[in-house]
Amino acid sequence: MMTLRTWEYLSGPSAWLFWPAIVTGVVVAGMCAWLSVIVVLKRLAFIGQGVSHAAFGGVGVAAMLGLFASTTATTSVSMGQFAVIAGFCLASALLIGKLSEKSGERATTDHADTAIGVILVGSMALGAVLLHVAQTRRMAAGVSWESVLFGQLLAVTWTDAAIAAGVTAVVSVALVVWRRPLMLTLFDRPVAEALGVRVKVMNLVLLALLAVATVSAMKLAGVVLATAMLTLPGAAALRWSRRMSAVMMLALVIGVMCVLGGVVLSFELDWPPGPAIVLVMVTVYFGARGTGARR
Amino acid sequence: MMQATATPAVSIRGVTLRYPGAEETALADVSLDVVPGEKLGILGPNGGGKSTLVKLVLGLLAPDAGSVRIFGASPREARREGIVGYVPQRVEAELGFPLSGRDVVTMAAGLRLGWWQRAGSVVKDRVDGALLTVNAMGFSEQPVGTLSGGQFQRIMIARAIVTQPKVLVLDEPTVGIDVAGQKQFAELIERLSRELGMTLLVVSHDLRTIASGCDRVACLSRTLHSHGAPEGLTPRVLAEVFRHDMASIFGDVHVDAHAAAGCSDPSHGHDHGQADAAPVQLRIEKKSAEDQR
Numbered sequence: 136m137m138t139l140r141t142w143e144y145l146s147g148p149s150a151w152l153f154w155p156a157i158v159t160g161v162v163v164a165g166m167c168a169w170l171s172v173i174v175v176l177k178r179l180a181f182i183g184q185g186v187s188h189a190a191f192g193g194v195g196v197a198a199m200l201g202l203f204a205s206t207t208a209t210t211s212v213s214m215g216q217f218a219v220i221a222g223f224c225l226a227s228a229l230l231i232g233k234l235s236e237k238s239g240e241r242a243t244t245d246h247a248d249t250a251i252g253v254i255l256v257g258s259m260a261l262g263a264v265l266l267h268v269a270q271t272r273r274m275a276a277g278v279s280w281e282s283v284l285f286g287q288l289l290a291v292t293w294t295d296a297a298i299a300a301g302v303t304a305v306v307s308v309a310l311v312v313w314r315r316p317l318m319l320t321l322f323d324r325p326v327a328e329a330l331g332v333r334v335k336v337m338n339l340v341l342l343a344l345l346a347v348a349t350v351s352a353m354k355l356a357g358v359v360l361a362t363a364m365l366t367l368p369g370a371a372a373l374r375w376s377r378r379m380s381a382v383m384m385l386a387l388v389i390g391v392m393c394v395l396g397g398v399v400l401s402f403e404l405d406w407p408p409g410p411a412i413v414l415v416m417v418t419v420y421f422g423a424r425g426t427g428a429r430r
Numbered sequence: 431m432m433q434a435t436a437t438p439a440v441s442i443r444g445v446t447l448r449y450p451g452a453e454e455t456a457l458a459d460v461s462l463d464v465v466p467g468e469k470l471g472i473l474g475p476n477g478g479g480k481s482t483l484v485k486l487v488l489g490l491l492a493p494d495a496g497s498v499r500i501f502g503a504s505p506r507e508a509r510r511e512g513i514v515g516y517v518p519q520r521v522e523a524e525l526g527f528p529l530s531g532r533d534v535v536t537m538a539a540g541l542r543l544g545w546w547q548r549a550g551s552v553v554k555d556r557v558d559g560a561l562l563t564v565n566a567m568g569f570s571e572q573p574v575g576t577l578s579g580g581q582f583q584r585i586m587i588a589r590a591i592v593t594q595p596k597v598l599v600l601d602e603p604t605v606g607i608d609v610a611g612q613k614q615f616a617e618l619i620e621r622l623s624r625e626l627g628m629t630l631l632v633v634s635h636d637l638r639t640i641a642s643g644c645d646r647v648a649c650l651s652r653t654l655h656s657h658g659a660p661e662g663l664t665p666r667v668l669a670e671v672f673r674h675d676m677a678s679i680f681g682d683v684h685v686d687a688h689a690a691a692g693c694s695d696p697s698h699g700h701d702h703g704q705a706d707a708a709p710v711q712l713r714i715e716k717k718s719a720e721d722q723r
Contacts, residue, residue: 176524318537322537323523323524329514330509331512377528
């Protein structure tokens with residue numbers, strides 16, 4: 136029976152091992168789904184890619200600071216890891232923004248592409264070097280290359296779940312509080328500026344939200360696949376509706392269902408959960424392409 | 431010609447601006463008063479400083495020298511108080527967004543609400559009023575990406591007037607609009623001026639746009655070359671502002687050099703006020719009447 140293993144895992148004596156992962160998956164999926172609508176509409180997928188790969192550099196820095204020295208992390212160490220990696224991602228996002236704007240009065244796709252490419256490879260290389268150094272100094276017992284690159288959903292603790300829930304709450308509140316100026320800035324920046332919206336602040340808010348969401352998604356799907364969570368639910372939802380509110384709700388449902396679907400697949404077929412989630416999302420996206428209206 | 435009242439709607443005095451790193455000034459010693467309720471056209475070639483002037487009026491740039499006042503207030507204050515409305519060129523909006531025309535207008539109408547407040551019936555009534563004014567009720571529920579150039583422009587004008595500004599700045603409003611749309615645009619700005627008493631600044635490189643609905647025309651090419659009634663736009667003035675290459679400057683308009691050479695007297699009658707009419711004694715042809723999406 137296909138669903139038996141999932142049921143056994145979640146109701147058996149070791150169920151407490153899995154529930155933090157599932158709770159984290161659901162809250163992070165919801166947050167990323169909302170942001171994914173913005174990412175797709177503003178064509179920020181590549182920036183997301185740059186920021187998520189920058190997390191690898193952040194892991195390297197955190198390892199050098201001794202935050203991955205033990206296989207079990209205390210609450211303060213977990214929060215330290217998150218803060219360092221998120222800070223590194225945010226700094227990378229700001230640097231991408233700065234490098235993109237530097238080349239002229241307005242950022243062009245070419246300039247942004249170059250900036251993202253540079254930050255992406257630079258962070259990956261820095262992360263690889265620092266992780267290697269940390270490993271040779273025996274400071275990286277709590278982290279493996281594989282878990283950073285492809286996620287380690289089932290290693291998620293209740294502390295991680297609490298951090299993810301906190302981040303999701305902050306991101307959701309920010310999206311609700313700034314929904315009007317943020318949406319106007321995204322839709323028509325010159326008019327937003329003319330109407331007194333502080334568009335630079337709005338851009339910073341967006342980059343910060345993307346950075347913390349990326350770090351949260353990284354825990355589930357790793358730096359390589361985190362972008363999927365920040366792209367695919369929105370891309371699929373936009374195929375099925377042309378009303379913003381409906382798109383947001385659809386993306387939320389798609390994101391959460393794909394994470395749950397991926398977790399079930401990983402239980403049943405013994406697949407790694409991060410890639411399983413991403414494969415479900417990709418399948419749903421192609422399904423939406425096949426059945427939804429063309430944008 | 432209209433005379434300035436005590437407080438001009440827009441007062442530009444000795445404005446000079448040079449962008450950092452640029453060799454030439456974008457604007458040099460520009461002075462201009464716009465009286466309340468006036469429709470002023472600002473005509474100029476690309477790169478002539480029109481967009482810079484718009485940004486100065488909107489308070490998005492500060493001049494190196496001189497001053498800009500909107501009803502006596504600084505542009506920044508005017509922007510904060512919602513005195514100035516702005517209709518940008520269409521190309522700058524994200525048309526792939528899943529938003530209807532009504533959503534776009536509501537976004538501006540609800541911008542000053544607190545985050546905890548919902549856009550209630552007051553906002554809805556104002557949005558309805560703006561959509562009715564621009565005659566856009568029929569297509570206001572359609573996604574913006576499916577609207578024609580003329581329809582989308584009316585949505586953008588509704589968005590600009592929903593905050594009830596006193597001054598409305600329209601940047602290249604007829605780019606991508608077909609001939610019928612241009613005619614409707616001329617009627618619309620006339621109505622905004624007459625019924626709502628708005629002061630209108632219409633910025634364009636297109637002679638036809640400016641001449642068909644404005645009381646006065648300011649020719650801008652780094653400096654202000656003339657500002658008078660459209661009738662004063664003689665070929666000589668245009669040649670002075672736009673140098674020799676008028677056809678390329680006007681883009682979609684063809685200027686007949688022979689007609690220009692033979693018509694230096696502006697007193698001859700012409701059919702001012704219609705979109706298809708030649709506003710000065712030049713033969714003007716619209717090259718493309720396609721409604722671009």
